Amino acid sequence: MSHAEAIGRSLRTYYAPGRAAALDAFLGRFLGRGELGFDIGAHVGDRTASFRRLGARAVAVEPQPRLARLLRLLFRKDQGVIHVASLVGSQRGEAELHLNSANPTVSSASAAFLAAAATAPGWEGQQWDETIRLPVTTLDALVEAYGLPQFIKIDVEGFEANVLAGLSEPVRSLSFEFTTLQRRVALDALGMVEALGDYSFNACLGEEMRFILPSPVHAGTLARWLESLPAEANSGDIYASREPERLSGRP
Numbered sequence: 001m002s003h004a005e006a007i008g009r010s011l012r013t014y015y016a017p018g019r020a021a022a023l024d025a026f027l028g029r030f031l032g033r034g035e036l037g038f039d040i041g042a043h044v045g046d047r048t049a050s051f052r053r054l055g056a057r058a059v060a061v062e063p064q065p066r067l068a069r070l071l072r073l074l075f076r077k078d079q080g081v082i083h084v085a086s087l088v089g090s091q092r093g094e095a096e097l098h099l100n101s102a103n104p105t106v107s108s109a110s111a112a113f114l115a116a117a118a119t120a121p122g123w124e125g126q127q128w129d130e131t132i133r134l135p136v137t138t139l140d141a142l143v144e145a146y147g148l149p150q151f152i153k154i155d156v157e158g159f160e161a162n163v164l165a166g167l168s169e170p171v172r173s174l175s176f177e178f179t180t181l182q183r184r185v186a187l188d189a190l191g192m193v194e195a196l197g198d199y200s201f202n203a204c205l206g207e208e209m210r211f212i213l214p215s216p217v218h219a220g221t222l223a224r225w226l227e228s229l230p231a232e233a234n235s236g237d238i239y240a241s242r243e244p245e246r247l248s249g250r251p
Contacts, residue, residue: 003066003101007044010105014046023050026209029246030151030173030239031056038142040088040163041155041177043105045071052080059146063087063097063134064107082146088156089136090165098128106157113158116181122234123181138166151175155237161188170197173241178203180231186238187223193240194219200244205236212236216247 023046031037033055039048042060044067051058052075060075061084062068068085075081087095087109098114099107103126108114117123139152154163154176164176174193178186193199200216203225213225222238241247 003104006102006104007066007070010044014044015049019046020050020053022209023047024053027051027151028054030241032150035150036147038139038149038152040139040153041157042071043067043155045074047153048075048081052078056150058082059084059142059149061086061088061137061142063109064099064104065132067104084137084142085134087134087136087159088139088142088154088166089159089162090138091136092138092141093136094133095136096131097134099130099132100126100128101130102127108157108159110158110162110185112185113182116158120181121231139163140166140168143167143169158182158185161185161192164189164192167192167196170199170242172243173239173246175237175239177235177237178226179235180229180233181235183226183229186226190219190223190226190238197242199240199242200247201238201240202247202249203236203238205233208236211239211247211249214249216241216244 027050031054035056037051037056037058039060042048042062048058048060057080059082060071062071063086072083095109097109114128150172152171152174154160160176176189201222202211202213202216
């Protein structure tokens with residue numbers, strides 16, 4: 001599959017009919033009119049689009065050149081979206097991004113992620129066929145430039161802990177992707193969030209927009225849940241908030 005075909009597949013998936021309403025209903029827990037959201041690993045911009053429909057401003061961070069160009073095209077008339085074509089990590093500098101042309105959703109700056117995928121069931125045939133060197137910014141630098149967001153979404157394929165290591169100020173709510181392929185990364189990220197402030201946690205599996213746990217829990221409880229997940233669960237998102245009522249398990 002060519003890169004263009006893969007991006008087309010992502011557009012059809014993430015902008016499927018009916019998905020926008022469900023996404024807005026879920027993300028509306030975390031963002032409202034006049035607020036600010038960071039979309040770290042924006043991909044084809046479905047979360048950024050949701051932030052805007054909710055009336056929030058968006059900082060869309062996407063390092064993959066073709067996807068960054070797509071985002072500029074999709075939001076070219078929207079002054080409420082700021083585009084940042086950069087990796088995000090623990091400190092400013094440069095790093096390598098490993099591109100997967102046939103499946104850009106799993107492009108990654110983490111060599112450990114690629115190594116784990118190389119021997120994991122279900123990841124057969126994945127090829128990272130190009131490596132490019134890109135600038136790295138930090139969440140702290142983004143906060144300094146654009147203001148403190150009310151919500152940060154992080155989806156960076158095994159680089160989540162590196163991203164959170166660059167945040168020194170607590171935000172109201174955030175989410176980060178986890179995979180059963182690299183539970184240790186998720187556990188490290190969980191500990192970093194816990195160290196930032198008094199957070200409660202919940203989680204979603206895959207692309208489901210509903211919480212698995214009926215009520216918010218402490219970091220230790222969420223860690224035990226994550227460790228008990230079968231490998232076939234594959235991935236999901238962990239949500240953290242300093243306002244536990246935003247993490248209710250009600251649909």
